[in-house]
Amino acid sequence: MSLEAEPQRQRLEPDARRRQILDCAIRLFGERPYASVSATELAKEAGVARGLINHYFGGKRDLYLEVIKAMVTVPPPDRVTVPDGTLTERADAFIDWFLTILERHGKTWLVAVAGGGMASDPDVGKILSDADDLAADRLLEALGPAITEEEAMALHPMIRAYGGLIKSTGREWIERRSLTREQVHTLLTDTLVVIVESAIGASHTA
Known part of the structure; x- marks a missing residue:
């Protein structure tokens, strides 16, 4: 048996090993x-x-669900560098x-948001739906304390649609390379600001 055929395995803490596999x-x-x-x-x-795949994740399917979850879940605002500033500045940074x-x-x-070919799987569907809700909540948090609880409730379905x-x-x-990063950045930032300003303005004039 060739020793070169055997991969050298490093000793890692459980969390680090799990992250390595993921x-x-x-x-x-x-x-x-x-x-x-x-x-x-x-x-x-x-x-x-x-x-170890089974030990840390329970099997290939469960590992795949973790991949989808990792790809579609927006982390807490304290893990995203969003500066104090105007709505536009915060949206731009996010x-x-x-x-x-x-x-x-x-x-x-892209594979994950489409359900990875398993969109009809109830577990995948729940991950995607929960991730959309969480993403809306965390994006609103990142945009700043100027948004009241009432405004956030009105904005939530709009941000899900966004x-x-x-x-x-x-x-x-x-995938298609039909837009540049700069174009995507401008489109997403400007649209987000318009959505939020429109909702806030409507709540203030109601």
Whole structure:
């Protein structure tokens, strides 16, 4: 047996090992469909024993669900650098952060927001719906304390609908290359500001 055929495995803390496997899965599932990526290949690419896939995630399907969740879940506002400033400045910073993420994981994100070919799966559907709700909440948080609770409630369904624009423009940029990052940035920022200002203005004049 050739020693060179055996991958060298580093000793990592459980959280770091789990993250290593997840990062590898994010890359592989962004390159190929779910059915064409095996648990054995995932383990080999991550440099771990196959049993660790089951140990940390419960199996290939559960790992795939974690990939979708990781790709579509917006992190808490304290993990996104949004400066104090005007609504436009905060929206601009948030969109810039988001597009930077897409530059790194755009292909996997596109797969994830479409349900990864498993959109009819109830578990996938719940992940996507919950992620849309959470994204709306966290985007509103990031836009600043000037938005009242009443305004946030009115804005929530509008921001969920705005998420559809994010997905379609992301596809035009990442997949079709019909828009540049700058064009996507301008479109998403300007539209977000108009949505929020219109809703806030309406609530103040009601």
